[in-house]
Amino acid sequence: MLEAVDIAKSFGEVQALAGASFSLAPGEVHGLVGENGAGKSTLIKVLSGVLRPDRGQVFLNGRRVVVPSPAVARRLGLGTVFQELTLLRWMTVAENLLLDDLPRGRGGLVQRRKLADRAAAVLSSYGVESIDPLEVPDRLSLADQQILEIVRTLRRQPSILLLDEPTASLSAGQVDWLFAQVRRFRTEGGSVVFTSHRWKEVEELVDRLTVFRNGRDVATRERLDESEAVVLMTGRRLGEMYPPVPTATSEDVLLEVREVRSNVLDGVSFSVRRGEILGIGGLAGQGQRELFLTLFGARRAKGGEIVVGGQRRRIRRPKDAIRSGLGIALVPEDRKQEGLLLPLSVRDNLTLPVVGRFAIAGLIRRAEERRHVGELIARLQVKTTRSGSQAVETLSGGNQQKVLIGRWLLAGAQVLLLYDITRGVDLGTKHDLYKLVAELAEAGHAIVFYSSDTDETAHLCQRVLVMREGRVVRELAGAQVEPEAIVAASVMETAEV
Ligand SMILES: Nc1ncnc2c1ncn2[C@@H]1O[C@H](COP(=O)(O)OP(=O)(O)O)[C@@H](O)[C@H]1O
């Protein structure tokens, strides 16, 4: 049905596709899987006429085609749901859905009521009853916007459906709905390309899948087991995911927390030494997030003491945390909300809080700034160019996370509060982040680490505090630090500290 041969595409110095090929059989659902940044979306955009490739060919039914624009792609029977939403914000759901054939009255005016009824009928024919046709997309949930995109594309009755990460914002039930639509589409003779960085989800749906890595296809299979998926997607073995836990800790206590209380925290005490990775465990929502935000000064404590490098400090806002002698920094799970200025470059994001350090008499010493930025990018293995000129918003989540860590390092923070930093991050970048955390401990930082993935906590931390209902109920150290032990301590009723 569709074949891509040796497609290459670069954005400046970033090579997104480096000779990628795959072929789609008639009536097939074909998964494209691979880590964030592997090049899946770029390939979808090339096939859909949004991007012109630097090299390579596209064949449709065995005939070479050139797809210069999305309109031509549609005419060729390709229907695409892009990773980014494309709904028009100033139009209603109904107008977005029926844009191609708006019912018009005698004066050429669009008939609002008729339009709404027709849109409702279209939605309902795809089993969607919950979306109001007269609403504007901005007022819908992300999931409903995504569903609307999908219905809009299906309604045009393409012969090939290209779905780029369509499940990212959907709930489990909505994913079932989507899979039912895809299966129906296939039964009616259509072929489907489906991308995701979660191969498990794809495997359930697809007839075959092609794994992408660094802009190339590396294998096409009907099935993949987990260890093979990891090797193909990351180039690494499963057992090599975690670095060895750093062993050398000094007696030097960098952070001590004494009986800290808030609305949620019920008297939390602990200390972290230089070179230590202290895990915070427990079931979700037992006060872990509150603890991190409180230590960083983003939430007010109601009582207790925070001692940094032997000195009692008042931490009422993040500025106090950063300036508290040794510097306390928070890297949160949601880098979009907290900290990064997405449209700005990697360089600007790294140097923003310390830009004065590179200045003499008001002039920024660009050469020195460049050198520091280049060193940090290399040390953190940020997947971007050495100059740091790429906009942060075009990096994958895990790479954005590295930039945020880099900023705090440059600002001189010694106590790092890492809160669920690998959430939603692909496997290879997770591996980079684990290594980075271990290296930072070895370099003498004190790290407080929380993860929603207990395996991570168990593999990275020397000591783990298990929290329940705002309190530390158990401390595990050394050989006790095992995923099973953390889980057991999280759910067991016996409160022993
Ligand atoms: N418009 C762009 N400008 C610069 N770099 C880009 C752009 N689009 C994608 N990239 C880069 O190309 C690479 C591949 O990205 P993408 O195709 O989105 O991967 P995937 O969809 O597999 O996550 C990434 O390194 C990404 O940062």
Ligand SMILES: [Mg+2]
């Ligand atoms: Mg993508």
